[in-house]
Amino acid sequence: MQIIIVGAGIAGLSLAIALSQANHSVLIVESAPRLAELGAGIQMTPQAVKYFYQWGLKEDILAQCVRVQKTFIRDHESGSAIGVLNVADLEKQYEAPYIVLHRATLHDILHKHAIRSGAKLMLNSKVTEYDFENGAIVLKNGKRMEADLVIAADGINSFARSQLLQDADPGSQPTGWAAFRMMAEVSKIKDDPQLRELGIDIPCNSNFWIAPNRSCMTYQIKDATMLNIVLSHRDTVDTSALSYEEHKAIVNDLFEDFNPILKKLLEISLPKVVNYPVYAVPPLPNWRHASGRFTLVGDAAHAMAFYLSMGVSLAVEDAVSLATVLDLALTNPCTAPKKVQLKAALSVFEEVRKRRATDVQKASLRGGNSYHIPEGKERDALHKVMSYPDEILEVSVEDLEDGVDVHDEISGAVGGMMNRKTRDWCYGYDAIGEVTAVWNSKAR
DSSP states (O other), X not given: OEEEEEOOSHXXXXXXXXXXXXXXXXXXXXXXXXXXXXXXXXXXXXXXXXXXHHTTOHHHHHHHSEEOOEEEEEETTTOOEEXXXXXXXXXXXXXXXXXXXXXXXXXXXXXXXXXXXXXXXXXXXXXXXXXXXXXXXXXXXXXXXXXXXXXXXXXXXXXXXXXXXXXXXXXXXXXXXXXXXXXXXXXXXXXXXXXXXXTTTSTTOEEEEEETTEEEEEEEETTTTEEEEEEEEEOOOOOTTXXXXXXXXXXXXXXXXXXXXXXXXXXXXXXXXXXXXXXXXXXXXXXXXXXXXXXXOTHHHHOOOSTTSOHHHHHHHHHHHHXXXXXXXXXXXXXXXXXXXXXXXXXXXXXXXXHHHHHHHHHHHHHHXXXXXXXXXXXXXXXXXHXXXXXXXXXXXXXSBTTBOSSOSSOOOTTGGGSHHHHHHHHTOOHHHHHHHHHHHSOO
């Protein structure tokens, strides 16, 4: 089957690998004149890493990632550990490790394997028009291209989404959070006696200081030579025009009451600070066109807050789910025409993935909000959850977060990945099994 993927980011390249390995003819169309993935560190959760392994990426991934050993949740003032999660143990539970790496590193690995799997790539090819009914795109140079299926993986500000949904497109919307991002050289940290108290010289640990309305997450990337620093705070302001000095002044003011060790870490960071408001794409009315020849995937369909580190992982789930349901449809002994089977496949894909993405979006934002709740009984309950990350606690505080307790029907997202129930629900998810079960349940 001929497939066009619009967008050569992580979502598009993941799709290209999954679909090419399923023997589809894949063309990736990218508007940029060259491939260059921006950003800093990303965290990849086990259920997505498992599919990287299945695609044959294991050797490259393990050679270039950092496998986190422990995550320390720390009180922002004292710096003492509220709870410790043995992240290395997650590999035994969920069949793959929890890893961190630079976004550009993952992008390079995916690009190499997409091409190796047989996908073709066209750069400098901006899409200016979609013909959803006929599975076609029109490029800026006027060239029209048609395929059996067009998949748009063109990111949070998706042009394809705006064309598909028109006035029903909600666009990307602020979550109320923003994140300053900085980096520091691990060698400098190891050389500083005060900073060695962080445990940074113990291989591959991450630290997360939490406070009302603010937090700081750190983890190592680039062969554990750099420390990625993510400073969350409540904000929706675009500060891209501010200077380094202005950014640093805001950081120093916001985190003035944090532990001296963290403040020292910020002092020795590299002279570069960026601040990104965190946007999300609200649940959409639909991802696909009724023709069965177009669908959205990845951030174009479900961009979310990063507090469960599941955004990239969901794009990988999208890829394996779509490849699986297409295989089920096209190898089905049913005598229906291909276009009928494609409609059925995209219907199941959207049903399964919309439900999963919407739930993870809600859980991620709830988890992030819970880290930053004010002092009082709610924060006491949060600390209790985080103190016992390997247990499912019967903790219930009325109105803790949007009228739910710490174990709501979504996943009990209070405490994020430190909540055992949340981890089981997120990392134990079987994308292939879920989409297969729904496909088999439909009368055909």
